[in-house]
Amino acid sequence: MQNQFRCSCPCTSALDIVGDKWTLVIIKDMILLNNRTFKDFSESDEAIATNILSSRLKMLLEYEIIRKEKLPDNKQKNIYILTQKGLNLTPVIIDLIIWSDGNLRENHSTLLPTAQLDSVKNDKESFISMLIENYKKRNWKR
Amino acid sequence: MQNQFRCSCPCTSALDIVGDKWTLVIIKDMILLNNRTFKDFSESDEAIATNILSSRLKMLLEYEIIRKEKLPDNKQKNIYILTQKGLNLTPVIIDLIIWSDGNLRENHSTLLPTAQLDSVKNDKESFISMLIENYKKRNWKR
DNA sequence: AAAATTGCTTGCATATTGAAAGTAAGTTTT
DNA sequence: AAAACTTACTTTCAATATGCAAGCAATTTT
Numbered sequence: 043m044q045n046q047f048r049c050s051c052p053c054t055s056a057l058d059i060v061g062d063k064w065t066l067v068i069i070k071d072m073i074l075l076n077n078r079t080f081k082d083f084s085e086s087d088e089a090i091a092t093n094i095l096s097s098r099l100k101m102l103l104e105y106e107i108i109r110k111e112k113l114p115d116n117k118q119k120n121i122y123i124l125t126q127k128g129l130n131l132t133p134v135i136i137d138l139i140i141w142s143d144g145n146l147r148e149n150h151s152t153l154l155p156t157a158q159l160d161s162v163k164n165d166k167e168s169f170i171s172m173l174i175e176n177y178k179k180r181n182w183k184r
Numbered sequence: 185m186q187n188q189f190r191c192s193c194p195c196t197s198a199l200d201i202v203g204d205k206w207t208l209v210i211i212k213d214m215i216l217l218n219n220r221t222f223k224d225f226s227e228s229d230e231a232i233a234t235n236i237l238s239s240r241l242k243m244l245l246e247y248e249i250i251r252k253e254k255l256p257d258n259k260q261k262n263i264y265i266l267t268q269k270g271l272n273l274t275p276v277i278i279d280l281i282i283w284s285d286g287n288l289r290e291n292h293s294t295l296l297p298t299a300q301l302d303s304v305k306n307d308k309e310s311f312i313s314m315l316i317e318n319y320k321k322r323n324w325k326r
Numbered sequence: 327a328a329a330a331t332t333g334c335t336t337g338c339a340t341a342t343t344g345a346a347a348g349t350a351a352g353t354t355t356t
Numbered sequence: 357a358a359a360a361c362t363t364a365c366t367t368t369c370a371a372t373a374t375g376c377a378a379g380c381a382a383t384t385t386t
Contacts (some may be wrong), residue, residue, distance in 0.1 A: 043219040048227040050296045052284035053212045053277055059288075060280075061205040063374090071197045080333050091375050096334060105291060116382040118332055127287045134283060135195055137275040138202075142194035145269045146201075149247060154192045205343090231346050237364060260352040260363055283357050 060107060060131065064090055064098050069107070069128060070135050073173055076180060078121045102128070123181050129174045136170055137163070201247060202273065206232055206240050211217070211249070212277050215315055218322060220263045265323050271316045272326055278304070279288060 047055050061064050069084050071077040083095050099122060102108045107128040111121045140163060143156050156162075163170045189197050202208050213219040213228050225237050241264060244250045249270040253263045282305060285298050298304075305312045 047292050047295075048231070050292075051212075051229060051279045052288070052295055052298055053216075054230055055207050055288055055292050056280040056284040057205055057208055061203070061208065063199055063203045066199055066203065067196050070193075074195075081331085084333090088196055089190070091377095093336085093376090094374065097373095098231055106231045116384080119338070120333070130283055130287055133279040134276060137279055138198040139194045141272055141276060142198040146194070146197055146274055150189050150192075150197050152192045153194055153197055155188075156194055178231060223362085226364090233346090234365070235345090235367080236343065239342095258353080262364070 049131075059107075060134070063090075063137075064094055065102070066131070066135060066138070067116070068098055069124065069131055072108075072124050073129070073132055073135060073177060074123070078089070078123070078181070079119050080122075081119075107131070124177065129177060132170050132173055134168075136166065136173075190310050201243075201249075202276070206230075206236055207244070208273070208277060208280070210237070210240055210244070211273055213268065214250075214264070214266050215271070215277060215319055218319075220265070220323070222264075249273070251297055266319065271319060274312050274315055275308075277317075278308060 047058050049055075058068075067086075067088050067090070068077075068083060071083060075082075075086070077083050080092075080095065080099075083090060083099075084092050099108070099110075102122075103110060105127070106125055108122050108124055111123055113119060113121060137152065139156055140159065141158055142150075142153060147153055189200050191197075202211075205231060205241070209228075209232070210219075213225060217224075217273055219225050220230065220236055222234075222237065222241075223233060225241075226234050236249060241250070241252075244264075245252060247269070248267055250264050250266055252267055255261060281298055284292075284295060284302065285301055
């Protein structure tokens with residue numbers, strides 16, 4: 043990783059890491075679809091190329107946004123798990139969904155409706171906490 | 185604008201538009217620094233190349249995230265103004281700032297502190313509304 | 327033991343980005 | 357009214373990133 047940051051603005055610096063077409067898609071698929079393995083990602087709707095996927099997973103590991111694990115009973119599969127740092131991106135994902143839902147329908151007629159988005163908007167913070175807690179229950183070992 | 189969207193997922197579709205290193209930087213500089221002219225953007229900290237800036241402004245105009253105006257007393261300057269659709273991205277910008285502030289300091293030692301971020305976090309919705317209303321007061325003609 | 331699966335890497339064509347220079351129209355200065 | 361300067365771009369070209377397809381080695385399943 044070479045000179046990573048364009049300037050000292052926090053917003054721009056976040057975009058130096060997650061500002062591309064794929065990084066947040068990968069994280070979204072972890073939070074919302076519980077994707078965990080290389081195969082899970084490479085079979086996703088967005089059809090990410092495996093070389094791009096590979097480079098993004100490496101980058102996310104370097105920034106400790108995800109970590110890489112093995113299950114005790116399988117030496118082949120790698121399991122990618124979001125760290126707290128990665129889970130802290132949940133609000134960004136949710137606000138992107140809300141923005142699309144409310145602003146992109148005229149551009150994208152087949153955009154999927156998001157179930158119960160109104161109730162999510164009414165208490166965004168709790169919804170985000172719930173997503174994070176559920177993710178941890180499913181994926182973090184204690 | 186060719187085939188614009190990878191799939192029908194709202195999150196991915198938002199990233200098909202704002203998922204790059206520059207688009208949200210431009211919008212951030214409009215909301216937080218009140219950038220309005222081509223020159224304002226090309227002189228920003230991030231030093232965007234003018235060809236990229238030009239292509240992004242065109243794209244944002246096509247999606248009606250911004251509009252282009254003239255001041256009555258100047259035929260040279262173009263003034264770029266966020267529409268409601270563009271202003272609706274404010275939550276995403278704020279989330280990115282909060283994420284950087286809380287999670288990126290170990291990677292980026294000169295990251296700027298954001299004034300009163302604690303109070304922003306305590307009432308994010310009002311802070312966002314305030315930013316949007318202030319922007320409109322400054323830039324929307326009535 | 328053979329076949330299939332998983333997690334990648336490699337090669338190559340195409341697209342995007344980035345730096346620098348150029349240009350045309352409008353505005354300011356002299 | 358000319359000259360100088362400013363603004364808003366476009367163009368050129370090199371460097372980098374993306375995308376597709378194929379390849380491959382280490383498991384795991386049949």
